[in-house]
Amino acid sequence: MKIVAPVASMEEVKALSRAGAREFYCGFVPDAWIEKFGVLNANRRPSGNFRSHAELEQAIRIAHQNDCSMSLVLNAQSYTNDQLTALVTLAELFRDMGGDALIVSDLGLIGELVGHVPSLRIHVSSVATCRNGSAARLCRDLGASRLILPRDITIGEAREISAETPDLEIETFILNDGCIFEEGACATVHLPRNLGGPICMDNFVNHYSRRGGGSLKESILDKLQENDREYNQWLWYRFSCGFKTTETGMPFGPCGLCALPALLESRITAVKIAGREAPLARKLASVQMVRSVLDRIEAGYDAEQIMQFAKELRPSVESCNKGYMCYYPEVLKR
């Protein structure tokens, strides 16, 4: 199982490969894109992107020297037709730099890319929101080598999709991404924090009412309020327990470490660490955490021992037991 990690600089490639990452993904927004479109939306992130051709080329070289590969993300929720044409040019540029794979959110773009840059592998982004076997088969038929499943799936579903498409690699989330809505079904922008930030972190107040008119009983309102309090607690866990890390950078928050044995059994090819914009310390600690669990699985630890080890890593036993940090909370029931 490969660890897929985000990078935004050459230094990160070197450090993360030594820690055990085998694949990297990055954003690249050249000046030509900004001159033409005036925005940084080639890949949904205003920062955490390579901006220099030379630096990205060097990062790819370092990745290859360390037996790692580099993927370029082309994964905005939507593009205009003009932008799709520019993305093909960007992909050609990435191929010429020696890049290995493209992470693509627009299924219509896959055919174009297969035609123009056949030497590059195509990984379907989680933003494409393909989370069933039929979608996986379609991705494969379009020419994709890998499907990155969205965050919000169960291990059983991942297993089923993987079994239905044995000739397609499947990647799942393992650490750090906390979005509440499905990426491909969220039509919002991450506003600056003073304007509200991401919509799922914005300061909305819910005023409940009965659909179609009439008032809600006090007992229902009480339950809704209790549910809101619990939801806010869940949000806190989901957003990395208040964006906390340990002193060594180990992140709290969305995590699937205990599920690694089950994901391996489900023939999952790769696990993704999210957070292109995160500091190196957090990325490094994330890779080390996943690597240390995989090492123990390879050493023969059983699922229970793995869970114990994973919980004590940060340590986060109490938070782990709550289940709200888990991508795959069903493992706690086993």
Place this chain on the structure above:
Amino acid sequence: MAASHSPPELAVSAVNPASLLRIGVDKPSRFAHWQATLGDPDFARWLAGFAPTHFYVGSEFCEHLLPGAKVLKKAVDHARDLNLPIALLTPIASPQVIRTLADLLPCLPEGCEVIANDWGVAHFVRERFPALRLVAGRILCRMQKDPRLGQSNLPAQCDFDPGPLRTMFSRLGVCRMEIDVPLSVNDNTFSTLPTHTSIHVPFSCVAKGRMCRIGSLAIQGSERFAVGRKCRKECLKVSARLERPATSDAFSAYQLGNTIVCRHSREMLGFVMTAVERGLISRLVVPGEAI
């Protein structure tokens, strides 16, 4: 309405097919229904000028709100009695949804539309039920619709560009697409769209989760707010108006189950009404159940 143009088709969507039967056949009763359902007298009056032409049953947003086979068969019978075509709304699909659709789709008469919001569903329909007509739902027809942006200085992604979808539509045999009214709507928006485009009014889908806050009301323990759990469908009875304290957002936003929707501004609806008068919109889609 301009006499020189045919009125648009009017599709009414609902999770519960019984809701569709409450719409009256004459203009006053339609007005009463739309006023009660949509809460906007001016828009209700305008909408009452059009008779429903299609019934949409199911859900674009939630895997738990697909009808059972029995309910769908009943809805098909009702629609037949009223001489209206029925269409099945489908959400982003888990593997279980695909299995459910394998049971549901044989209930639909040949030529019925399936509104797909998932490429896997579209692929499944094309492979297994080629006699059904595929419509690309508004979740597949993406654009930015953040209600907090207002309607000025919008980025390019707030325009809807159908160009990027053509390849997939052609591959899968998609015959119609559905969109929300773009935040950047203007006089030219609808004249540049392909003919077979349906427009949803008066709410846009802003963001949809698989996790559902209100659907977790009855769940306790570690799997509360997790996905793939059972649901008591609390969202059919309760919704929430969303307010951002100390802001004056131009749009009203609501949480409806796992989805945030926002109501179109009067200005946006004005562009839609004008486009309908000019014969530029072939179908409107309106929710048949109160928010």
